[in-house]
Amino acid sequence: MNGPDTVLHSLIAGAPLPGEAEQIRATDPALGRPTGPHFTALTPDQGSLAVEAAQQAFGPYRRVSPAARAGFLRGIAEGLEGHAEQIVAAAKTETGLPQTRLTGELARTANQLRLFSEVVTEGTHHGVRIEHALPQRTPLPRPDIRQRRVPVGPVLVFGASNFPLAFSVAGGDTASALAAGAPVVFKAHNAHPLTSYLVGLVITEAAALHHLPAGVFSLVYGRGADIGQALIRHPGIRAVGFTGSRSGGTALMAAAAARPCPIPVFAEMSSVNPIILLNSALTEDPAGLAQGFVTSLTGSSGQLCTAPGLLFVPSGEAGDAFLQEVAERLGGVAGTTMLTPGICASRVEREQALAQVEGVRPVGRGQDGLTENAPAPAVYATDADTYLCTPQLSEEIFGSVCLVVRWDRPDQLRQVVDELEGQLTASLHFAENGGEDVALASDLVGRLEEVVGRILVGGWPTGVDVGDAIVHGGPFPATSDGRSTSVGATAIERWLRPVAYQDVPDWLQPVEVRDGNPLGIRARRVDGRTGR
Amino acid sequence: MNGPDTVLHSLIAGAPLPGEAEQIRATDPALGRPTGPHFTALTPDQGSLAVEAAQQAFGPYRRVSPAARAGFLRGIAEGLEGHAEQIVAAAKTETGLPQTRLTGELARTANQLRLFSEVVTEGTHHGVRIEHALPQRTPLPRPDIRQRRVPVGPVLVFGASNFPLAFSVAGGDTASALAAGAPVVFKAHNAHPLTSYLVGLVITEAAALHHLPAGVFSLVYGRGADIGQALIRHPGIRAVGFTGSRSGGTALMAAAAARPCPIPVFAEMSSVNPIILLNSALTEDPAGLAQGFVTSLTGSSGQLCTAPGLLFVPSGEAGDAFLQEVAERLGGVAGTTMLTPGICASRVEREQALAQVEGVRPVGRGQDGLTENAPAPAVYATDADTYLCTPQLSEEIFGSVCLVVRWDRPDQLRQVVDELEGQLTASLHFAENGGEDVALASDLVGRLEEVVGRILVGGWPTGVDVGDAIVHGGPFPATSDGRSTSVGATAIERWLRPVAYQDVPDWLQPVEVRDGNPLGIRARRVDGRTGR
Structure with missing residues (x-):
């Protein structure tokens, strides 16, 4: 299936559809040359077939039992694990990410699907609230009112380049949408088309095995700017999920807002994930701290939405010594292949621009990698005043480049935090017996709450734990809508x-809100009390 | 305070600010002439003072204890009740709404504030989820992760003309925002400026009495198109609440989406609130049904967001007889004063256009009212085929005008429902022993879930109960975002x-998520179980 003569197609409601637009092919970023099969791209008209299939599937799919929906999600997880070797091999070639990272990502993706199978079964997400009638209430009787949540309708999802599994075809947005009862039209990322295809086949087969309407999932190939814009304008699409660049996300937000019937866009876009070191952080184990930082900065070539792009280090000797530790450790780290030649070129160009900003100086640098597109990780530094008056220094560089800001007064940190754009994360390092730092940390946490x-x-912010309480979101531009999480x-x-x-009448109520609680939902709220 | 020589001003963070733009004055719609004091309008630059005060108040206000916030809300409720006579008198003159309706609306507004004081105290809205660390988990240890919700920041609210109390200065959006910990900048509706002022004074006094930062509330007068657009573009505003017309709401949505940092808009706009009568509904008590409909249609001169604008009646003799009952009852109802001459003129014009549509015929008509701006309520009818092929017939006419659609086949009802735009409500009438109607009702409920x-x-949809389970929202264009409720x-x-x-560390956690649960929040979710 992965030879150069193979031609593969979009998977629309369970069946391949040869695209009538141009063909797409992946590039092996480690070798800098085309790889794998050709994929035919759909025209916008063809893309609408996926939406129409999703619309037809919506009514039946949202009505299947929680057990059936959970079984479908577990079936996808098992399918991923059953085809792990093939999927990881394709992803390795298409993304340049190392095998261990991809094996871990596949496990995480399967676990995420299982988490949502548990969410569906447990039923808290129905948001059930029941108020029984009070016929004797004055001045007016109270009617019987019950609330639950329904899925919004077919969802359009765009995959990310940097997580070819966990934020792609069977990733978080697909898993949560299918869990919610929403059919998914997935626009495959052109940087990993074969990986997308193999995962798309897994979902397609799981849907068939679980006797679900085929339109519950479609995988669409095409140029993002053409097919993506056409799909987002289709009236059958009711919400959009996206993980990628700020420019890509804001273009989707604008397109969704310009529809005759606007729809919500959940775009995860841009974050520099500041790390703030207070003085007391440098007293205990500066070498360990430096190692933790370098590991977080350089993993996956820095191509993580939570990679630390900004590090606040106290001025003075302890901070100097810490940065010396960073520089030494960094010197032993080689760059690893970036996802695409384009992403690498942008990162190199942005680093060069950073290095030329007045008041910015190099701190340390790793080694160039042995493959194509594997630039050395690099750390630069500036002082707080330069940082605060140079807006360019707040912008994300996607890749393993970090700017250290040396601070010497707490009011600089307060100002920095208050002027931050929205971020996915912020991290604070200090010692709990650190005297003044305790009060400063408390103050900074309160300020950070307003922006992250x-x-x-x-x-360290990299390595997002997928669980019950995690938030992977934040105010714009970290995401399009800080009221939501994508993980x-x-x-x-x-x-x-x-x-x-x-x-x-009870027999006509959705089962979720019936008096007998036939689904056994634990978290129902009845007459003002939760747990009925 | 309400004489024609009085000049009043915006209330910015507790103090009057004379506006430097033109003056505003209310019209008594029953007499068709100006009434009450003059109000100075702010320039856009002056309006930004309110936002800056809200920004300064945000940090301190979001940190006050739940008890203090709840006390503030109850204080506003008590202030409204303490000044009820004066407030209702002003509202009666400015809106033409009857005294009993306004007395009831004031009580409802006070009760709504008390509901949110209970919400704040009870704490479910914090959305607390706690996952304790699992240091032994493989392949990676689980960190300790805790989730809670924080307010988004200062909120801009636009009041509705049709609820001068419950959806205006101390209405639902203000009450819920203050409960959430968000300061409110309120743009007074120019149709009831004195009512707004009196209520604004109540909130201002309550804020002072409860020692809250003055910027927690400001009341701004100005032309909507100028000051509203300026306020919504201010970077300090983080979300917008609006109740009003579709054109007004969509203009705010566009402005919010076009900001460098887009923000959410919660606009409640347009709904025709279809009522569907199945055959069996006409067998039991057609006279009572007709009376219920006429009461719902004509109350508050039809100026309710949930007023029934569309009524589906079976063709045939029983339906004919029902409409005869409707016409008879309607004949005895006089029109009542509408909110403004402009709203009345639009309603009269829209009714004339409706009457001229081919295939639309009059069913019944009430009497013209004795005041200015009090057109007779009116009901028209058409057949399902005409309705389905005439898009104009689906549009809302704000006022007591209803279109009856005669249907004769269930598939017509299914098609109608499937083609509905988003609605706040839909109502279904049938007899539970109604044979075929039982299955049809079940089918229609499932379809209505997708659009209302x-x-x-x-x-009857009018009279929205303010409680724990109510949803007052719906897909676009009923609201800008169907994932929310305004009541x-x-x-x-x-x-x-x-x-x-x-x-x-526990001492640095917000109190809502600390292990000891110092706030005693009942609905916390800890390690996957709710109620810890």
């Missing part, structure tokens, strides 16, 4: 909206 | 976003 989605103490159990809520039922 | 925010069986306990969620805390 996740606050870490003593940790974790509550991600399902982005695809749901509430409906109330007033004086509906 | 509230489904009623055997009731009821869950309305607070529109002003909140989640933040996660990773490995934060």
